[in-house]
Amino acid sequence: MAEFRMPALGADMEFGTLIAWHMAVGDHVAKGDVVAEVDTDKSVIDVETFTTGTVEELLVEVGTRVPVGTPLARIREDDSAPGSAPAAGGVAPVETAAAEAPPSPPASVGAGPPGQAHHRASPLARRHAKALGVDLADVTGTGPDGAVTTADVERHAAARDAADAVPAPSEESVAPSQTVVAPSPDLARGTPEAAAAPLSGADRQAALRRAVAASMARSKREIPHYYLSSDIDMSRAVGWLTEHNVSVPVTERLLPAVLLLKATALALRESPDLNGLWEGEAFHRSDAIHLGMAVALRGGGLVAPAIHDADTRSLPELMAALRDLVARARSGRLRSSEMSDPTVTVTSLGDQGVDAVLPVIYPPQVAIVGFGRIRDRAWAVDGLLGVRPVLTASLAADHRVTDGHIGALFLTALDRLLQRPEDL
Amino acid sequence: MDDGRLRETVLRVLGEVAPEVDVSDVDPGEDLREQFDLDSMDILNLAIGLFQATGVEIPEKDYRQIVTVDGCVDYLARTAGSS
Numbered sequence: 001m002a003e004f005r006m007p008a009l010g011a012d013m014e015f016g017t018l019i020a021w022h023m024a025v026g027d028h029v030a031k032g033d034v035v036a037e038v039d040t041d042k043s044v045i046d047v048e049t050f051t052t053g054t055v056e057e058l059l060v061e062v063g064t065r066v067p068v069g070t071p072l073a074r075i076r077e078d079d080s081a082p083g084s085a086p087a088a089g090g091v092a093p094v095e096t097a098a099a100e101a102p103p104s105p106p107a108s109v110g111a112g113p114p115g116q117a118h119h120r121a122s123p124l125a126r127r128h129a130k131a132l133g134v135d136l137a138d139v140t141g142t143g144p145d146g147a148v149t150t151a152d153v154e155r156h157a158a159a160r161d162a163a164d165a166v167p168a169p170s171e172e173s174v175a176p177s178q179t180v181v182a183p184s185p186d187l188a189r190g191t192p193e194a195a196a197a198p199l200s201g202a203d204r205q206a207a208l209r210r211a212v213a214a215s216m217a218r219s220k221r222e223i224p225h226y227y228l229s230s231d232i233d234m235s236r237a238v239g240w241l242t243e244h245n246v247s248v249p250v251t252e253r254l255l256p257a258v259l260l261l262k263a264t265a266l267a268l269r270e271s272p273d274l275n276g277l278w279e280g281e282a283f284h285r286s287d288a289i290h291l292g293m294a295v296a297l298r299g300g301g302l303v304a305p306a307i308h309d310a311d312t313r314s315l316p317e318l319m320a321a322l323r324d325l326v327a328r329a330r331s332g333r334l335r336s337s338e339m340s341d342p343t344v345t346v347t348s349l350g351d352q353g354v355d356a357v358l359p360v361i362y363p364p365q366v367a368i369v370g371f372g373r374i375r376d377r378a379w380a381v382d383g384l385l386g387v388r389p390v391l392t393a394s395l396a397a398d399h400r401v402t403d404g405h406i407g408a409l410f411l412t413a414l415d416r417l418l419q420r421p422e423d424l
Numbered sequence: 425m426d427d428g429r430l431r432e433t434v435l436r437v438l439g440e441v442a443p444e445v446d447v448s449d450v451d452p453g454e455d456l457r458e459q460f461d462l463d464s465m466d467i468l469n470l471a472i473g474l475f476q477a478t479g480v481e482i483p484e485k486d487y488r489q490i491v492t493v494d495g496c497v498d499y500l501a502r503t504a505g506s507s
Binding site for chain 1: 442443444445457460461463464465468469471472475481482483484
């Protein structure tokens with residue numbers, strides 16, 4: 001039995017309000033289906049399930065505000081043997097009962113998020129656990145004081161998937177009496193709140209501002225940033241783009257941002273230590289390159305949802321993904337995976353007319369790439385002065401993970417890739 | 425399409441491109457990018473929307489002529505008239 005829990009849609013989220021169910025008891029759902037809408041105060045997010053199976057029970061009523069991690073529904077996985085459920089099996093092993101016990105009702109004041117409070121883990125590891133459908137109770141922690149790390153979660157999920165079986169017995173030895181390691185006091189307190197009236201635009205704005213403030217303050221407090229920048233001759237890229245755009249219908253035109261995104265993703269393949277997450281006092285490299293795209297909301301504020309697997313997509317695919325993502329970011333229809341998956345962020349402020357950006361890393365990521373506007377500049381080539389469209393690309397990276405040398409290699413690769421736009 | 429109809433079309437498309445903006449409040453002579461914080465993605469979406477509504481394909485090099493509502497109406501009237 002899998003629990004569908006209130007997801008953490010961003011490192012700063014502590015509570016969410018269930019706005020709507022898109023599944024009912026008895027429905028069959030598949031991994032990736034949008035099954036609920038959650039109001040994070042900042043916006044309403046379409047939440048996807050990570051489980052394929054049949055909905056057994058909805059645990060939380062629409063309109064309820066609960067802490068991140070609270071079980072919202074129970075889904076019986078397609079491949080779980082009916083006999084393994086404690087009720088049907090008669091004699092349930094203690095471990096299984098512990099792993100699958102119904103959550104305490106959300107009314108238990110003072111308790112942590114049900115099923116989580118006694119297992120040390122970073123918020124990120126929790127998120128990974130949710131993403132992979134892993135119960136933290138089942139995972140052996142190898143982090144400080146036995147805390148469960150992202151790597152532990154992934155190892156556990158891989159082993160489980162390999163076995164294609166019921167969850168492993170719980171590890172009672174994992175920091176039994178400790179509280180969680182990193183989450184904020186509110187998360188640890190974990191008291192559900194009654195549903196409030198839907199937030200007004202101004203309230204939402206304020207919540208969004210607070211969230212940006214919290215994560216940027218954390219970034220500046222915890223991450224030793226270093227900054228690099230490089231001016232890139234964009235004549236070839238701009239020339240290629242102009243030619244492309246006159247040769248296709250208006251609906252298939254590309255924006256310069258798409259070339260920059262693809263080049264960034266490919267350059268990250270060469271500098272993988274810029275792509276991943278810092279958690280549990282260690283860097284965890286990500287094989288997948290999910291570019292968080294900083295999107296300014298017109299009323300003010302900022303979201304940075306992911307374009308998944310940007311390095312493997314063609315330019316037209318990236319353009320379609322970007323257009324779709326920006327539209328949904330602004331209309332408040334983002335999906336949960338887009339909020340929780342970015343492995344690195346790209347911010348482009350060229351449209352606002354600035355030459356260069358010195359960006360702030362979005363924790364727990366370890367790098368952010370910034371682009372200014374493409375502007376005509378005097379440019380010397382082989383001792384001759386000419387006028388070229390020039391772009392300043394910048395990188396802010398986490399000095400705990402990389403040194404300037406790696407950052408410099410990344411910017412050099414970016415430049416090289418943008419000189420061959422036809423290969424992007 | 426006369427100018428009134430064209431203007432109606434432009435405002436409708438603008439409303440679709442940027443649902444957050446109040447198109448009844450638009451200053452037809454002011455740059456939309458400054459007025460409503462439109463970016464290059466919005467201008468492209470405006471060009472696509474105008475194409476879908478009128479059949480007029482606005483080349484990239486002419487984008488600067490469609491950054492105001494008046495500019496859009498003039499451009500469409502001119503292009504439709506010449507075709």
